[in-house]
Amino acid sequence: MDTEEFMWKTIYEKLQKQQSVEQQEHDQRIQQVDGGFFERFGSLLRESAEIAKEQEQKEQIECAEQAAKVITKIEEETEEDEEKKVKSDEENEEEEIAPSDTEDNKADYIAVGWNIDDLYLEILYEILHNVGCDVSYDIGQTALFSYIQDAFKMSNEKHEELLAKAEQKEAPDILLNVEIIEAKDIAPKDSSGFTDPFVTLYLTSNSSHRYNTSVKTETLNPVWEEHFALPVTDKSIEDTLCLEVWDFDPAESVREKLGKMFQVKGIKGVRKFVKEVAVTATTGQHTNELVGMARIPLKTIPASGMTMWYSLDKKNKLTRQGVVKVHLAFGSEKNQQVAAQEHRHLLRILLLHELESSQVSPYWWCGNFSGQAEAIITQHSVQSGLTVTDVALSQFAVYSSIHRDHPLNFALFSNLIDKLIKPIQTMTVSEEEAKLFWDSVKRLLPSCFATIRKIRKKCPNEKATLKMIKEVLKILSQLITIDPPENFNLFPANLYGWLSYAGEGPNCDINATLRDAISQGASDWFNYILENNQTSDNSEEGKLQNMLKIIQLVRVDLQRAIEYYDRMFQEIMNFQYAKCLYILYQVRIATMVEPEVVTMCKSLKTINYDWNCFSDSEANEPLALGTKLFELYLALQRFVVLGQGLCPADYESFHIRNFYDWFHGGVTQWLDIAVFKALKRIEKAVELDNLKPVDNTVKFSSSALDTLTIFHQIKIFWDQLNWPDVEGSYTFIAKIIDDICRCCVFYADRTSQRVEGLGDRVDVYEKRFEVTSEWCLAINNIDYVRQSLKPFTDKLGMEDVIQQLSELKSPLDAQRCQHTLNNVIENSIDTVRNKIIELLETVTNKMSPAMKRLLVEGAELFSQDSNSIDKVMRYLDNNLATLHEHLSEDNFNRILEIIWENLAEILSDLIQSNIDKRRPPSFFANLRNTLQLMVKCFKQSEGDSECDQLKKVEYLLFINGLETSELIHQVHLDRWREQQNIKQGPFGELTVRAKFEGNVLFVEVMNARNLHPMDSNGLCDSFVKVCLLPEEKFTNIQKPKTQTQNKTQFPLYDETFKINLTSEQKNIKDGLLLFSIRDKDLFGMNTQFIGEAFLHFNEIAQSTESIESHPQLQLPIHRPTNLNTDLMKALESRQGDKLAKEFVKKFKQKMVKETN
Structure with missing residues (x-):
């Protein structure tokens, strides 16, 4: 994290934690200016929003945890657990969930005119001639007689009369229905290691009447799935069903047997193969071999039938020879239609009796009759020869009829429909039976959809409620897979007045009806919320608070839908329940909120002000709607975010997603008010500032911190808005930046005015200015605010908005916008920086x-x-x-x-x-x-x-400050420095050698090259004069010079001079050798200046070796070119100094340009 960038924020948070009483009093005085405007709309609004968000998250977590517990229990619950249900407290809710809009029962599909006596007689007859093991061992005939008498409400006399008639009737013809399903682990009987099994079955009372299955070749795990019906002629004896599994031995010649020799497996296989060949060769017989057999006493078979695995045993074999799976059930040959009608009537009577006697709660009974009723129903279905489909259809018809008056468990219906789906789809039932099924469905569905519509009247964390909804959805998902008969109206308008169906034909669309039921339920719930949350406070504040409450209640409903029901609806019906609710709620909330908010924002008063002049009346003008308007904005923002997650595909079409447009005027008004109040607070902060550091670790005072607090609160407000529209964001950010920049400039002006006159001291002796800590802190304050400006604007999200503008419009437009904002920021920073510099200059x-x-x-x-x-x-x-x-x-x-x-x-x-x-x-x-x-x-x-x-x-x-001689030497040193930068001498080059040996200076002038011609013939008559500088230090030293070399530009001097010096002269600082090259005229009377070269004492080596061993030095010959130097100006200014005047004169003469 950039220290400079977040310096102000760190300090702010630090001071907030360590606020003293004095600081709190200071804050209160500052906030009194605007009634805590920025705190209310900044940190306090954020805290309020965070509390609301945390509360929603907490409720979401609690809701999710409760839902997970309940749903897990439901998923783990077994069928056995369902049979052990305990009554729930649903007695008082029958009226709420039961469908009110049911059809009048004009003609009950069960013949109420059926002769009760005949049915009663038939039941008595079946009890007397029961089949299966159920009644014989578990429930005696007497108990069944007593139960049926109570259920039919028969008098003793009538019961005895009908019982006598039943005893006189002949025993019924009963069939034993056997299905040979499969066998496993059959003992191998062939040499190949396999068996060719088939099954023979018969009753021991009629062993001559045998039934055989087909042969399954070369297998040890055959599957038959073949059905047989064996007449039971005498129930009084202990009859037994025998199942024999045989290995089929086909008629084959010896040659054919030998052809299978390579299929033999194992030693046992070889032994069997040899035996088969021998038997075939000697006798020519082909006998089947018994694998094993099973015996099943008929008295062990229940009336309802059973499916069992039985071991195959064989005499003289200790181990079993395999197992066989069979299904056994008793049946009769009664007329199917009559039997089904009897069965439906019986079911109705017994179920009503069970419900009346046991006082079962609504929606609780799930098909479990008492033992006596179960025995009677089973005997009737068996002795009437009813199929599983017949029984299920009868139950579905009767239960759906009774369900209208006494709601039963929906799991009962989903299980029955599951049994009936295949027969209905494959049309294995008659047309009348199909019509009976769909009429029953028609009676059942109003209750299903009423349950979904009124889902909120049940506690969602109750296991029973979730299971009820789950079973209802199962029912609907099952019915979707079946096509109703042609022209069958599954959803008549008189029962479903809330449907949106506008077609002319019959309506059988279950999915559309489900959607309408959910939407209608949500709409009813929304209306219920509105009716029960009406407020007597008709002020705008009261209306906003009421809308906030309604949105919160809707969100709670959506959260429950997500956690409890949405997954269930999607898994079973492939229907997005929460999405359907949200689509309706967003329309209703938008319809409720938009006109109110738009009206409120339009009614807000605009504040006009002058940056340099404020009136107290305007300063006290509050934002009429307080923070509630923006609390509503934030609540809608969270609601829209929820919708974006629930409905990503449809989100763009939702009107509520543009909710921020409703608040545009309110935000604009808030920003106008904010900048006005910011200026007033800044003015007050500067006034209350004692210009002392707020902390020992910092060098700024309270007004800087107060100003940055304003900016920080504005940023918090803007962050909370999280404005979705890019163009709107740019407009608002541009305004915020512009306003903040103006506030910085305003703060700088007010702070500078605050310290005017501080530090001025006047006494009898003098008037003076003393720097005070107040001046320093004022400067620091302004600079501190200036430093925070750029980081603050960056944290407003300006870069992200510019990037989005580039994608939305064009990079050029985005660049222009960026440039505009940067100019505003930079201009303000420059203005404030200039104010700081102005204060520093004032000091x-x-x-x-x-x-x-x-x-x-x-x-x-x-x-x-x-x-x-x-x-x-x-x-x-x-x-x-x-x-x-x-x-x-x-x-x-x-x-x-x-x-x-x-x-x-x-x-x-x-x-x-x-x-x-x-x-x-x-x-x-x-x-x-x-x-x-x-x-x-x-x-x-x-x-x-x-x-x-x-x-x-x-x-x-x-x-x-130098003496003239010293100043002259500085000129020479300056000339030597110039020489260092000359690559090639403009007037030639001089070659010399020099060395110090002790205090003796040896100088060898060797030659010159390319001397500037001074004579008309283009040649020179040159000589070199050697001077030691500064001259006043070497007055006792004679100035040596070479012989004149005539008529040449490349003279060879080859002269060595020995100059004796004192140690002081030799060690003089900045000593120089001046080589002056001059031209002698024809008569030797005058000389002309060609040029000069310098050699610093530091460049001369100390050595005892001969001078010839020292390197040659090529010195450029040059003349002075610049008279306009500080040194020469200083010499020229000394007009009364003769030495200075002479030097300047000679210097100017040396500057004379060469003549052609």
């Missing part, structure tokens, strides 16, 4: 008189003991200490630069004015010493350095 200007006085007095009195200088130095030292202590490091360095520049200007004026006054060099030397003393005072560390202009001024003081 410097106020210190300037003292600095000027110090310099002048120092120049005149430096060598004397002066209290005045000490006083001024103390003044400067104190002020600089204050600046260093209280200014930030950047601002201190900045003010030092300004001080240097200001000091340079003062010195420039002093130098020029005193040169005009012909001050002696000592004045300038003293001025320079005073300046150095002052600079030393200003420098607080080794790293501090003065500006280039001051260095130049100090150099001017240095050269003007």
